[in-house]
Each structure stands twice: as C-alpha cells, then as structure tokens.
Amino acid sequence: MSMRVLITGLGGELGTRLAQLLEARDDVSEIVGVDIDPPRRRLRRSEFTRIDPRDRDRLVDFVTDFAPSAVAHYGVYEPDSRVGSGDARELTEAFTTAVLGAATRTGKLDRVVVRSGLEVYGRGRGHPLVPDESVTPAPSTPYGRSCLDVETAAVAVGRHHDVPVAALRLAPVVGSHVPSPLGRLLRLPAVPVPAFADPAFCVLHQMDAARCWVEALVRGYDGPLNIVGPGAASPWQAVRLGGRVPVPVVGPGWEVGRRVAELAGAPVPAHVLELLRYGRAGDGSRAVDALGLSDLRPTQDVLAELFEWATVTPLTVSREDVA
Secondary structure, eight states, X not given: OOEEEEEETTTSHHHHHHHHHHHTOTTEEEEEEEESSOOSSOOSSEEEEEOXXXXXXXXXXXXXXXXXXXXXXXXXXXXXXXXXHHHHHHHHHHHHHHHHHHHHHTTOOOEEEEEEEGGGGOOSTTSOSSOOTTSOOOOOXXXXXXXXXXXXXXXXXXXXXXXXXXXXXEOOBOSTTOOOHHHHHHTSSEEEEEXXXXXXXXXXXXXXXXXXXXXXXXXXXOEEEEEOOSSOBOHHHHHHHTTOEEEEEOTTHHHHHHHHXXXXXXXXXXXXXXXXXXXXXXXXXXXXXXXXXXXXXXXXXXXXXXXXHHOOOOOOOOHHHHO
C-alpha cells in the first residue's frame, strides 16, 4: 500500500533527513511536513507548511485536510537544542495532542512512529546501566518525562484505534549540522567531566536515526525500540578524542561548570548533565533484529565526525596566489 506520510518537526535536521529518504521510495505517494521553522536542505517532492503547534485550530485543520496514513512524529523538541527548555516541552505537548488526535479522527491512519529517547529510563541508584525495552521507564529529567508523556499519549491513541505505534528511544543524536546540546558542550575548548568516575554513553548518527525511522514506518512496527550506535564512549574519552581540555568536577562544581558552559554558548540541560555524571547507554539488539539494521555507525566514529566538523582550518594565501 502507498503511504501518505505526515512528518512533524520537518524543519529540523532529523525530520529533513527522514523526508529525503522517504522521497526515494516508490511506496510513499505523498509527504507533507509541519514545523516552527522551514527545512534547510533541498526537498524534491515533500511539501512543507510552517505552523506553530500552539496554533491548535490551524494545525488540526491542516492534518485533517491531509488525512495521513502514517505519522512520523519528530516534533519532540530536545531542551536547548533548537528551542529553550520551557518552549521545548510546550511545543512537544501541543504537537502531540493536536496531530495524533486529528490524524486518528480522519479514519485513514494505519501507523505511527514517535520520537523518544533513552532518557525515559532515567539514571542513578536503582536504574540499570544498560536497559533494554523490558525495563520499566523511570525518567529522572524533564526531557525524559516529556519523552515518556509522548509515548504514553501515542500508545493510548494506538490502542483505542487499533493502530501500531513504534516509540524509537534514540541515543543522543550528534553530528555535523545537528543542533545538539551535548554536541555543543563537547566542542567547547574545555569540558567538565566527572572527577572520580568515567561513565559510558552511546550516541547515534543522524542518518542512522533517519534510516531507523524509515524501517519502523515501512514495517508498521508496534512497541518501543532502543536505537543506539554500537560501542560506547565516556566523557574523558570523548574530550580527549576531540583534543579538548578535561575539567574534573565534583559536587557543587557541576553547577559552576554548567553556568560557565552556558556563558560560552552551550547550555547544559538536566539530561545532558545527567549523561556526563552517570552515563547514558542502552541495549539496541531488539531494534537490530526487528528493523533489519546493519552498519550503524559506532559511537566513537560519530564523535570523531563531530570533532572533525567542528575544527576550523585557517587558509594561508601567498602573494603569488593573490597575483
């Protein structure tokens, strides 16, 4: 069957990448997207409409008129990524309730894929170090709770209307051109790291995230999936890989480091601070089998690309070149 796909958050890097992959598929007849900002990459047959999700009436009318058969809900905003922390939660809630409600009322919807994150598992005492999908979510940061709220709302809609809902619990997505608070922090000249620990974390390349979305949509997967890059890194390893200066921090020093980083242009939301202190990993084996994934980029390679992109090489011009 040919899919009519609605992408929320199309203006972001991840939403745009997904649209580009879907455009190459013959089983996708139409693609429309909506977001607060337009995409910055060329799209050949996707149609974009700029709507603030807080304009509920206009958004509901837009979704109802299109009547999608599939919804790719990328409009789950990470705090201090594209918008500030307060706006991120507000925009996410508005998108989720308006789009899912309007899409199901058309009677055409037959699959949903929503963005979530490993943050739903939480960190700290009593939380597993490498959770799989059987672990009960227990978020310990605002972003983690926001992701779980999206999952809960989508699953409730899916059960009521007998529609499969895939919740993709992404590892932190970093890379060139990705507005990531973790990526900005790691690119600073000096980066705060735990003084007496070196917890592991995984990251995900933006193209791998988009590929996973395509497979989840096409297969109509139902349930949560951890999406992580192979291998892991630690704050100390990441900082050394990027040639940055590690600044060991303990106790109250984290709040000082957080404020200094914000002044340097890299706000550190609670979930990123949690990653630095306690790590962020997940078991992604179920997704590899369920979505037929292969060749996901390892965490170390993704971080290397992040630092390579951030490096600026000055060009020298000789007098002969000018002449």
